[in-house]
Amino acid sequence: MKSLKNHISVIIPLFILLFSFEFAVMLDRVVKNYEENLFNDYSIVIASMSKLDEENLKKEIPLIKKLEPLSTKKVIDKFKNDFSPANLAYLRSSLPKFYSVKLKYPPDEKTLEEIEKKLRSIPSITKVETFEKSYTKIYMMLNFSKVISNIFTIFIFIISILLIFKQMEIWTLEHQERMYIMGLFGSPFWMKSAVLYKLVFIDSIISAVGVGLFFYFVPKTQKFQEIMKSIGLDFSGFRLLDDMSLLLGISIFITIFSVTLVILRQRTELR
Amino acid sequence: MKSLKNHISVIIPLFILLFSFEFAVMLDRVVKNYEENLFNDYSIVIASMSKLDEENLKKEIPLIKKLEPLSTKKVIDKFKNDFSPANLAYLRSSLPKFYSVKLKYPPDEKTLEEIEKKLRSIPSITKVETFEKSYTKIYMMLNFSKVISNIFTIFIFIISILLIFKQMEIWTLEHQERMYIMGLFGSPFWMKSAVLYKLVFIDSIISAVGVGLFFYFVPKTQKFQEIMKSIGLDFSGFRLLDDMSLLLGISIFITIFSVTLVILRQRTELR
Amino acid sequence: MDKIIVHAQNLHLSYKKGEPVIKNSSFSIHKNDFVFITGKSGSGKSTLIRSLYGELPLEKGSLNVCGIDLQNVGKQKLNVLRKHIGVIFQDYKLIKEWTVEKNVMLPLMIAGYSKNVCTMQAHKLLKHVKLLHKADKYPLELSGGEQQRIAIARALAHNPLLILADEPTGNLDEYSSEVIWDLLKGAHHHLGTTIVIVTHKIPSTLGINYRHYFLDGGVINEVS
Amino acid sequence: MDKIIVHAQNLHLSYKKGEPVIKNSSFSIHKNDFVFITGKSGSGKSTLIRSLYGELPLEKGSLNVCGIDLQNVGKQKLNVLRKHIGVIFQDYKLIKEWTVEKNVMLPLMIAGYSKNVCTMQAHKLLKHVKLLHKADKYPLELSGGEQQRIAIARALAHNPLLILADEPTGNLDEYSSEVIWDLLKGAHHHLGTTIVIVTHKIPSTLGINYRHYFLDGGVINEVS
Ligand SMILES: Nc1ncnc2c1ncn2[C@@H]1O[C@H](COP(=O)(O)OP(=O)(O)OP(=O)(O)O)[C@@H](O)[C@H]1O
Ligand SMILES: Nc1ncnc2c1ncn2[C@@H]1O[C@H](COP(=O)(O)OP(=O)(O)OP(=O)(O)O)[C@@H](O)[C@H]1O
Ligand SMILES: [Mg+2]
Ligand SMILES: [Mg+2]
Numbered sequence: 001m002k003s004l005k006n007h008i009s010v011i012i013p014l015f016i017l018l019f020s021f022e023f024a025v026m027l028d029r030v031v032k033n034y035e036e037n038l039f040n041d042y043s044i045v046i047a048s049m050s051k052l053d054e055e056n057l058k059k060e061i062p063l064i065k066k067l068e069p070l071s072t073k074k075v076i077d078k079f080k081n082d083f084s085p086a087n088l089a090y091l092r093s094s095l096p097k098f099y100s101v102k103l104k105y106p107p108d109e110k111t112l113e114e115i116e117k118k119l120r121s122i123p124s125i126t127k128v129e130t131f132e133k134s135y136t137k138i139y140m141m142l143n144f145s146k147v148i149s150n151i152f153t154i155f156i157f158i159i160s161i162l163l164i165f166k167q168m169e170i171w172t173l174e175h176q177e178r179m180y181i182m183g184l185f186g187s188p189f190w191m192k193s194a195v196l197y198k199l200v201f202i203d204s205i206i207s208a209v210g211v212g213l214f215f216y217f218v219p220k221t222q223k224f225q226e227i228m229k230s231i232g233l234d235f236s237g238f239r240l241l242d243d244m245s246l247l248l249g250i251s252i253f254i255t256i257f258s259v260t261l262v263i264l265r266q267r268t269e270l271r
Numbered sequence: 272m273k274s275l276k277n278h279i280s281v282i283i284p285l286f287i288l289l290f291s292f293e294f295a296v297m298l299d300r301v302v303k304n305y306e307e308n309l310f311n312d313y314s315i316v317i318a319s320m321s322k323l324d325e326e327n328l329k330k331e332i333p334l335i336k337k338l339e340p341l342s343t344k345k346v347i348d349k350f351k352n353d354f355s356p357a358n359l360a361y362l363r364s365s366l367p368k369f370y371s372v373k374l375k376y377p378p379d380e381k382t383l384e385e386i387e388k389k390l391r392s393i394p395s396i397t398k399v400e401t402f403e404k405s406y407t408k409i410y411m412m413l414n415f416s417k418v419i420s421n422i423f424t425i426f427i428f429i430i431s432i433l434l435i436f437k438q439m440e441i442w443t444l445e446h447q448e449r450m451y452i453m454g455l456f457g458s459p460f461w462m463k464s465a466v467l468y469k470l471v472f473i474d475s476i477i478s479a480v481g482v483g484l485f486f487y488f489v490p491k492t493q494k495f496q497e498i499m500k501s502i503g504l505d506f507s508g509f510r511l512l513d514d515m516s517l518l519l520g521i522s523i524f525i526t527i528f529s530v531t532l533v534i535l536r537q538r539t540e541l542r
Numbered sequence: 543m544d545k546i547i548v549h550a551q552n553l554h555l556s557y558k559k560g561e562p563v564i565k566n567s568s569f570s571i572h573k574n575d576f577v578f579i580t581g582k583s584g585s586g587k588s589t590l591i592r593s594l595y596g597e598l599p600l601e602k603g604s605l606n607v608c609g610i611d612l613q614n615v616g617k618q619k620l621n622v623l624r625k626h627i628g629v630i631f632q633d634y635k636l637i638k639e640w641t642v643e644k645n646v647m648l649p650l651m652i653a654g655y656s657k658n659v660c661t662m663q664a665h666k667l668l669k670h671v672k673l674l675h676k677a678d679k680y681p682l683e684l685s686g687g688e689q690q691r692i693a694i695a696r697a698l699a700h701n702p703l704l705i706l707a708d709e710p711t712g713n714l715d716e717y718s719s720e721v722i723w724d725l726l727k728g729a730h731h732h733l734g735t736t737i738v739i740v741t742h743k744i745p746s747t748l749g750i751n752y753r754h755y756f757l758d759g760g761v762i763n764e765v766s
Numbered sequence: 767m768d769k770i771i772v773h774a775q776n777l778h779l780s781y782k783k784g785e786p787v788i789k790n791s792s793f794s795i796h797k798n799d800f801v802f803i804t805g806k807s808g809s810g811k812s813t814l815i816r817s818l819y820g821e822l823p824l825e826k827g828s829l830n831v832c833g834i835d836l837q838n839v840g841k842q843k844l845n846v847l848r849k850h851i852g853v854i855f856q857d858y859k860l861i862k863e864w865t866v867e868k869n870v871m872l873p874l875m876i877a878g879y880s881k882n883v884c885t886m887q888a889h890k891l892l893k894h895v896k897l898l899h900k901a902d903k904y905p906l907e908l909s910g911g912e913q914q915r916i917a918i919a920r921a922l923a924h925n926p927l928l929i930l931a932d933e934p935t936g937n938l939d940e941y942s943s944e945v946i947w948d949l950l951k952g953a954h955h956h957l958g959t960t961i962v963i964v965t966h967k968i969p970s971t972l973g974i975n976y977r978h979y980f981l982d983g984g985v986i987n988e989v990s
Contacts, residue, residue, distance in 0.1 A: 009440075016430050023426075027419065034415075144305075145416040148298065152423035155294075159287050159430045166437035169280075173444040178861045184821065186848030187876045449637045455597065457624030458652045557907070583911030583942045632910040632937065633857075683781070686856040686933065687807030709910065712936040713856065715966045718807045742939045 007203055013167060014207035014255065017160035018247050022215050022238075024153040029237045031146055035106065044101040045070070046119055047127040052099060061118050063103050063111070070098040096126055164254060168262045171196060179263070193263045200255035208247040216240055278474055284438060285478035285526065288431035289518050293486050293509075295424040300508045302417055306377065315372040316341070317390055318398035323370060332389050334374050334382070341369035367397055435525060439533045442467060450534070464534045471526035479518040487511055545573040547608060547704055547736045548594060554602035555586070555593050562601065563589045565760035576730050576750060577738045581757030587740040588632055590757070591706050594738070595627050596620045608703055625653060628697035632708040632740075634689050636681040642692050643668070643677040649700040667695040670725055672718075686713040694722055698729060705729065707739045723748065769797040771928055771960045772818060776827035779810070779817050786825065787813045789984035800954050800974060801962045805981030811964040812856055814981070815930050818962070819851050820844045832927055849877060852921035856932040856964075858913050860905040866916050867892070867901040873924040891919040894949055896942075910937040918946055922953060929953065931963045947972065 046052075054067040107115065112130055119128045179192045190197075215238040218224055317323075325338040378386065383401055390399045450463045486509040489495055548571035555564040563586040571577055581587050592598040593605060596612050605612045610623045628649065636645050646664040655663070668674040671691040673684075681689055690713045697705055705726065711719040723745055729735040730750070744754065754765040772795040779788035787810040795801055805811050816822040817829060820836050829836040834847045852873065860869050870888040879887070892898040895915040897908075905913055914937045921929055929950065935943040947969055953959040954974070968978065978989040 009437075013430070013433060013437075016426070016433065020426055020430075023422070145419060148416055148420050149423065151294070152420065152427065155287065155291050156423065156426055156430065159284070159291075159427065159434060162284060162287065163430060163434055163437060166280075166284075166434060166441065169441055170437065170444065173441065178863060181859050181861050182872065182876075184819070184848065184853065184855075184859065185873050185876055186845040186851075187872075188845055191876065449639060452635050452637050453648065453652075455595070455624065455629065455631075455635065456649050456652055457621040457627075458648075459621055462652065580939075582939050583915070583937070584909045588909055685808045685812055686936075691807070709937060712910075713807070713933060713966075715804070715806050742937075 006199060007206075009170070010167060010200060010203040010255070011207050011210075013160065013163040014204060014251060015210055017156075017163070017254070018207055018211040018251055019214070020153065020156040020160065021250065022211055022243065022247060024149065024156075025243070026215065026237055027149050031149070033237075039103075039106045043068075044103070044115070044119070045129040046099050046101060046125055047096040048099065048122075048124045049096050049126060050124040051097060052122075052124070057101075057122075060122075061115055063105075063107065063115065064101055065104045066102040068100045068102065070100050164258050168258050171259070171262045172265060175262075189263070193259065196259045196263070197256070200259050201252065204251035204255040205248065208244070208251040212238075212240070212244040212247055215243070277470060278477075280441075281438065281471060281474040281526070282478050282481075284431065284434040285475060285522055286481055288427075288434070288525070289478055289482040289522055290485070291424065291427040291431065292521065293482055293514065293518060295420065295427075296514070297486065297508055298420050302420070304508075310374075310377045314339075315374070315386070315390070316400040317370050317372060317396055318367040319370065319393075319395045320367050320397060321395040322368060323393075323395070328372075328393075331393075332386055334376075334378065334386060335372055336375045337373040339371045339373065341371050435529050439529050442530070442533045443536060446533075460534070464530065467530045467534070468527070471530050472523065475522035475526045476519065479515070479522040483509075483511070483515040483518055486514070546606075547571050547573050547575070548738075549606045550603065551605075552603035553593070553600065553605055555589055555598060556601045557589075557598075559601070562760055564593075564757075564762070566603070567760075567762040568603075569755065569762050569764065571736060571738060571753075573736055574730065574734045575736050575738075576727075576752040577736075578744050578752055578754045579738065579740045579757060579762075580742065580744070580754065585757045586760060587757055588708050590762070591629070591708050591738070591740060594704075594706055595624055595629055625649070625700070626703045628700065628702035628705045630690075630693050630697045630705070630707040630710045632712070634681075634693040636689060636692060636696075638681050640680070641677065642673065642679050642681065642684070645681065645692055646695045646699050648696060649702075653700050663699055664695075667699050668692075670698075670721075671695045672721060687715065687718055690714060691718065691722070694725070698725065701729070701733055702735065704736045705738065707737070709740055709742070711741070719745070770830075771795050771797050771799070771832060772962075773830045774827065775829075777817070777824065777829055778826035779813055779822055780825045781813075781822075783825070786984055788817075788981075788986070790827070791984075791986040792827075793979065793986050793988065795960060795962065795977075797960055798954065798958045799960050799962075800951075800976040801960075802968050802976055802978045803962065803964045803981060803986075804966065804968070804978065809981045810984060811981055812932050814986070815853070815932050815962070815964060818928075818930055819848055819853055849873070849924070850927045852924065852926035852929045854914075854917050854921045854929070854931040854934045856936070858905075858917040860913060860916060860920075862905050864904070865901065866897065866903050866905065866908070869905065869916055870919045870923050872920060873926075877924050887923055888919075891923050892916075894922075894945075895919045896945065911939065911942055914938060915942065915946070918949065922949065925953070925957055926959065928960045929962065931961070933964055933966070935965070943969070 052067060057067055058064050101119075103115075116128050116130050119125055175196065182192045219228070219238065323338060328338055329335050372390075374386075387399050387401050390396055446467065453463045490499070490509065548569075550570065551568050553564055553567045554562050556562040579587050579590065589598060593600065593612070594607055596607075596615060600613055608623055608626050610619055612623075615623070637648070640648075643661070643664050646667055647660040650660040650663055665674060665677065668677055671694060673688060673691055673695070676684060676688060676692075681692065684692065690710070694707070694710055697707070707726070710726075711722055714722065726737055726739070727748075727750060730737050744752070755762050756765045757763075772793075774794065775792050777788055777791045778786050780786040803811050803814065813822060817824065817836070818831055820831075820839060824837055832847055832850050834843055836847075839847070861872070864872075867885070867888050870891055871884040874884040874887055889898060889901070892901055895918060897912060897915055897919070900908060900912060900916075905916065908916065914934065918931070918934055921931070931950070934950075935946055938946065950961055950963070951972075951974060954961050968976070979986050980989045981987075
């Protein structure tokens, strides 16, 4: 019974720590993914009186990833319902060439302004239409989410470390007398601390595997997928091999490190 | 020195717990605020061949808060640059009446569809234009943030509780012998536990006041406000009286509760 | 003045049901008695002492100490009883986070004396056991015999009605033992304190009347 | 066979600089000596023992135990030394989370014996101290004298070269003491073990040659 309690009191904080860590990692992936999708939907539209050279433009503005000519048909179609055919024909004849400019990564407001200015400074370009206002808003929201999740992750990290420290304090209180007495009989370091190392080694593996299985299997359940869909998230990015070994590594490192610390602190005033 | 360490080891977890709690509360306010602002910017636009009665419509769809007639000038102005004056005149003559419908609170997609359907079923209404797609996206993002922050808050809550439990375990280990011996000499309950109660009482006040001051003063610093502005947040909603007393209450409750638990667990096999 | 302080009737004591340490024993101790309890190691002497201050619940029989029936005693009453008893534990049971001085003050604090009175009385007793110069040390900074003397000072501090001493001179040299015996005899003589001492060897030069209980096979017999 | 086991030269020991407990003492103990150390409570007997197994660093002077110089000894060498010593501590120092059996097995486990051998030897010693029936109990479930006997069994378990015993019969009745003295004499006689005993009273019926050091005012003098 005592031994079960010992295991549980190590496994729970470890599990939480690893869980939050993996959650933060997955969240980061989700946000990145979300961001990319969002960004792919948007582009700068420019109108130019003459044909534009993609390479030149890229040299001018390195952030540009692609320059895509837009068929004017689309533009004209937009007005089909509202315009008379005569007007439409006029429109078609007087239309400049339209291009959609894709950027390499989402710009912040300032960069966007600069790009716009640079584009406008090219004589042939008559019109530059940057992202809609709503895009900026969504982008801000996304940043907002990221900031929140970062702050929370830092919190959780701090508390988890505290939790590990507390556990160390408990170990110190529980084991120091035993280890001191064993030392008085000439017990070597490894023997004094074998129990603790064995305990935390087993527990760190249990916790890491537990968290791994959770993130591997739970996103596959139907119920979970329904919930995720309803809030517009894709939470299935657990990479069995990479993430599992990362979790195991962190778990073992943290526990072995803290146990060693406890044992080295094990110095009474006397020898 | 020992006594300082004792205080700190109580204050830190308490501080973190209260800090996360207050952070979650403030975040909730920020999100609500953000949501409201966002929502205020949007409305459903309907076009009707005849005048609409606000009261009737509200009876039909209780979610409606306000029905505002839109001046057609605005609508026409939108086309001023693209249309010929003749066309504009035609437009003006054939235009229906436009209204902007404000809702009481942000609808989810399903509710929005229902409202749209109901509006369309009114014979005079020819066109219903609900929120733009981007609004839905922003709204989803907001929900996303809220879900993340809720999950994290739950995490932090669990870990903090664990932290308090660990602290209790430490107290038990540190104090049980003393309290047992005092009991053998007939020491009453309050005397055995006075140290612990005094310790946690002082510490819960220090933590609560510390967290309160942090949330009161830090958002007022220029640096912080700059940062918050750049990510589009208003984090200044700390209510000195309400929040401070809430923090104090929680802090004192949690510590007194856990100390009492520790003391009541203080039963050796013998009396 | 033949008041009965301890009265045991058919007392059974055990740590585990079915393995009695003390069996069916009856005895009584009167006010101002000076009692020795002897017996082999593991015969149940400390167990008997424990039952007298109510740490060990009775298995069977009745036990009355200082007028309080220990059969179904509550926490409250137990505290009242313990305030009137001074115990010297075999393993001292000093509070190691407290200074020697505060350890000795413990029963005085519980009795509710003012801080000044507590300090004065503690210093008086530390002087008696020749350890005043160690007042500010912690128990773990003392030698075995010094710890034992602190435990004795603590047990005597509040002038209890009844002193229970479990092997009070086990770790003391002859000179220090002499000091302790004088202290106990002093309390017995001047304050009328009832004294119960567990020991392996009754000092030959005590010079007062005492009663002697011998514990064997779980049964308590008076030796005369 | 006049090998020197302990050799101290101008030994100074203290817990706090400037407050020496042992001052400028020189003495030596030979193989197969049977040594008693006496002295008043607080005179520094336990302190001296502590220095012999290297718990207390020397303040000044030199100390050599079993061929190991304790002046600037490292952790590793200290462990080697301690494997050859069996210590009976005044406060027993049993590991309370371990059963009595495992406690006695401790020095055997450290010496690296197989589990079987450890158990057998532990049982043999528990039988010697008449506590085999308590093998599965925990120290806190034993009486004071029983704990002391467990501590003795543990110190003897691995047939050490040198036994340091701090007040080994303080909590024992005459019969149990007799058992312990016989055990120590047996090790001394049959295994040639060197034995150093701190006590308040040298037993009068020992019947072997012994040496006697007396500690007073921080100085160690041989009594002859
Ligand atoms: N850990 C410690 N820290 C500081 N001082 C100590 C410590 N241990 C012992 N002392 C002091 O050192 C002196 C000698 O103590 P030691 O334990 O050696 O005495 P002793 O001869 O064994 O006495 P006893 O017969 O009572 O056991 C005493 O005055 C004691 O107060
Ligand atoms: N807490 C306990 N749990 C279980 N058994 C115990 C406990 N304390 C003592 N015992 C057992 O009860 C018996 C009597 O113990 P007790 O301490 O009363 O002996 P004692 O007469 O005081 O011996 P000593 O002279 O060695 O101190 C012993 O066999 C002991 O092992
Ligand atoms: Mg006893
Ligand atoms: Mg000593």
